[in-house]
Amino acid sequence: MKKLAAVTLTSLLISSLSFSSVFAFSDLEEGQSEAVLALKNRGIVSGIDSEHYVPKGKISYAQSVQMIVKGLNLNMDTIRFIKQPLASDTYTNVPNDAWYADAFIIAHYNGLEIPKDVNPNATISREQFGDLLVRAMETKGNFPLVKMFIVIKDEDQININYQGTLQRLLLYKITKLDQDGKFNPKAELTRGEAANWVYQAIQYVEAHAQNQAPVEEVSVRVEKVNDEVNKVTLSKELPNPGYGIAIQGIEFQNDGKAVIRYTIQKPKPDMMYPQVITVAKAETFVSSKYTAIAKPAVLQ
Numbered sequence: 604m605k606k607l608a609a610v611t612l613t614s615l616l617i618s619s620l621s622f623s624s625v626f627a628f629s630d631l632e633e634g635q636s637e638a639v640l641a642l643k644n645r646g647i648v649s650g651i652d653s654e655h656y657v658p659k660g661k662i663s664y665a666q667s668v669q670m671i672v673k674g675l676n677l678n679m680d681t682i683r684f685i686k687q688p689l690a691s692d693t694y695t696n697v698p699n700d701a702w703y704a705d706a707f708i709i710a711h712y713n714g715l716e717i718p719k720d721v722n723p724n725a726t727i728s729r730e731q732f733g734d735l736l737v738r739a740m741e742t743k744g745n746f747p748l749v750k751m752f753i754v755i756k757d758e759d760q761i762n763i764n765y766q767g768t769l770q771r772l773l774l775y776k777i778t779k780l781d782q783d784g785k786f787n788p789k790a791e792l793t794r795g796e797a798a799n800w801v802y803q804a805i806q807y808v809e810a811h812a813q814n815q816a817p818v819e820e821v822s823v824r825v826e827k828v829n830d831e832v833n834k835v836t837l838s839k840e841l842p843n844p845g846y847g848i849a850i851q852g853i854e855f856q857n858d859g860k861a862v863i864r865y866t867i868q869k870p871k872p873d874m875m876y877p878q879v880i881t882v883a884k885a886e887t888f889v890s891s892k893y894t895a896i897a898k899p900a901v902l903q
Contacts (some may be wrong), residue, residue: 608788612863613882614756615744616885618691626649627640628655629641629655630652630653630654630655630656630657630658631656631658631795632658632795634765635656635658635795635798635799635884637802638799638801638803639656639658639795639798641802642670642674642798642801642802645673645674645861647667647670647673647674647675647801648670648798652875656794656795656798657794658793658794658795658798659793659794659795660793660794661726661728661791661792661793661794661798662721662726662727662732662779662793662794663723663724663726664705664721664722664723664725664727664731664793665701665703665707665723665724666707666797667727667731667732667735667792667797668703668707668717668723669702669703669706669708669737670704670798670801671710671715671732671735671736671739671799671801672709672710672713672739674707674739674801674802674804674805675704675736675740675743675801675804675805677709677710677713677739677741677742678709679709679712679713682712682790682822682823682896684692684825685824685825685826685827688708688712689708690704690705690707690708690780691895693708693711693717694707694711694717694719694720694721695718695720696720696721696722696723697721697723701723703723704790706886707723710735710739711894712894712896713738713739713742714738714742714860714862714896715738715739716734716735716764716858717735718737718816718894726791726792727791727792727797728788728789728790728791728792729786729787729788729789729790729791729792730761730762730765730769730786730788730789730861732792732797732800733765733768733769733772733777733778733793733800734764734765734768734769735770736777736801736804737768737769737771737772737775737777737851740766740802740804740807741771741777741807741809743812744788744795744808744811744812744872744874746773746775746808746811747811748771748774749774750871751774752770753773753774753780754771754784755769755773755781755783755784755785755786756780756784757785757786757787757788758786759844760788760789761788762788769788773786775803775807776803777800777803777804777807778796778799778800778803778809779900785827820839821837821838821839821848821865821897822837822838822839823835823836823863823895823896823897824836825840825856825895828888829889830891831890831891832888832889832890832891833888833890833891833895834877834886834888835861835863835886835887835888835889835895836882836884836885836886837850837865837883837884837885837886837897838882838885839867839883840881840883841867841880841882841883842880842881842883843877843880843881844877844879844881844882845869845870845871846867846868846869846870846881847867847868847883847885848865848866848867848868848883848884848885849866849868849885850863850864850865850885850887850898851864851865851866851883852900853887853889854862854889859892859893859894860893860894860895860896861889861890861893861894861895861896862896862897862898863887863889863895863896863897864897864898864899865885865897865898865899865900866898866899866900867883
């Protein structure tokens with residue numbers, strides 16, 4: 604899996620402050636400058652104009668998806684398509700030529716759960732943004748979590764599908780509850796809050812990057828067999844013919860994704876193999892109703 608750029612957020616911030624103040628926004632409050640300027644230097648956020656970021660302004664669903672995809676460096680580099688995917692293949696209200704269309708496609712193929720009928724121009728709630736952000740973070744690895752349950756005073760207002768990811772959002776310390784112990788899940792997220800959450804998420808991912816075990820990624824090729832069935836081929840270049848790919852199972856999810864779980868098989872220790880790069884493959888068949896993606900199996 605591709606890592607985030609080697610340059611740290613701290614060095615970017617120092618670099619940005621070494622120039623004149625014309626590069627800063629005049630409307631940022633105390634505690635907002637670090638996040639916004641760091642993201643601005645990475646090309647993740649921009650202002651309404653050269654002087655104003657408008658941190659208290661609302662952020663749209665489209666802007667949110669774009670920010671999260673760019674901030675967490677999500678991509679589709681390991682997926683091979685027979686047909687170039689279009690936003691209209693998945694979403695009913697996302698035009699194929701919209702500036703945010705690619706971000707929605709990338710989000711979809713990275714497992715971020717976005718409603719098919721989403722209105723990209725609508726504002727996004729705190730619980731919606733938090734759920735997308737945590738799912739994006741967790742594409743980068745398995746992160747340590749303290750085994751505890753955080754009491755949220757207004758938990759009864761949280762969409763049940765977001766309760767787990769919002770618990771992890773708080774445990775990752777991306778944000779915290781207000782002074783009354785509430786998350787305010789239905790409140791509209793502001794531009795300032797969004798920037799700070801994404802900034803904290805990037806810092807968390809980078810801080811734990813060196814502790815992540817390397818992920819054995821595979822390429823995914825989908826071929827139509829007939830109107831009802833697709834053949835899905837997983838492939839990967841490996842050091843010698845002794846390696847292989849084994850499909851451990853398929854998880855059919857309510858959001859229309861078929862998650863193919865696989866493992867990389869290592870050579871038998873008592874065998875000798877020529878040291879020749881070999882493309883290992885594994886095939887399975889999936890209903891055309893599902894979008895096939897591949898993820899490493901979690902072995903117990």
